[in-house]
Amino acid sequence: MLDIYHFSNPLSTDCLKTEERLLQLSYDLSERVHLRFIPLLDHHLVAKLTPSYLRDSTTDNNDQKSCHIAMDYKAAQVEGNKKARRFLINLQHALTSQAYSLALVTNIAETARLNVDDFLVNREATETFQAVLEDQALAKQMLSKADPCIAIDDPTAIDTQLLTNLSIDNLIATFAPHCAKSLAPDILRQHLSI
Template sequence: MLEVYLFVNPLGEQCVRDEQNVLRLANDSDKQIQFQFVPLLNINVIQKAMQRQGFKPSDWQAQNQQSQTLYRLILDYKAALFQGKKRGRNFLIAMQDALLKAGQSYSVALAQDVAKQCKIDLDMFMEDRDSDLAKQAFHADQRLASEMAITESSSAVVFDCDNYDYGVLLEQFTYNTLFDLVNGQLDPFQALNQHTKNCVSLDNTQLHVL
């Protein structure tokens, strides 16, 4: 069995495409795959969210607003996950559709509407989104990102559950590269040629052996 961790910016269009690629991979591959969408919040993510909305990096008020919006959205996502991984993923994707495709602004009312659409218990959701447990889950995600040296969203880490000696980090990956890696058609060590190296570029995809 394989585990795939996809680190995402909830307000990033590329992350939405990568999420779809991971979901497609889970359907296309013969291998058993567990996957998680792990929200990432750092200065790179915040500035890219600002850039998408036309704000300058020096606009500190906009930076603070983007940081708060992303943080609240992530806590909403964690609260939705408490009611099941599938519901949580559906909530995240539906929120991204509303914010990125439909151009709506984030609000508590929008989060409530999306939660209802995703068959999420609203009373429990509203309680959980402000809970210490949701905040702890957020901090656990950021620690995981730090441990895996993740600095950019749209990064995927693949582990083989039968061999935890190493994992492979993919940056700027395509669906084909991810598919080939998961299905054993791309050996990261063979691609590296030397075990002493830790990074190789294949088809504009950066692979790092962790």
């Protein structure tokens, strides 16, 4: 099984494109894949992050907005990774043209077929907050700096591979060996040119 981690800025349209490409790649790979999206938070902010900080903070600046998105994503993950990934991508798309709000998040949760009542409780839960902190600790452990990247943990390789160049060409070069033999690189390029 291939473990793929996408450490991303949840407000970046480039990271959104990469997430969509990774979703497509997960269907094209010939082996089982465990795909995890991990929204990166500013490490200074993580150091002072508390549940009350999140409850009392607004979403006026991008750091605070990113924290709320990370909490929303983790709350969605309670219902499964596939639904959570769809929720995150839909939320990121919506944020390109709309302001972050509880109404928007609730609407996206409904669209992703989440149990909205449970989701609203989970996004305020201490367990969700702890899960966000665990993700940030994993990012700190795996990454030398907090830049968006992909980490690939391949059981046949000795070290975890980090990709900071997230271009289509680099994704093809990296993942082509893991694709079905019948999938030519030009077809893979078409799949990733979304």
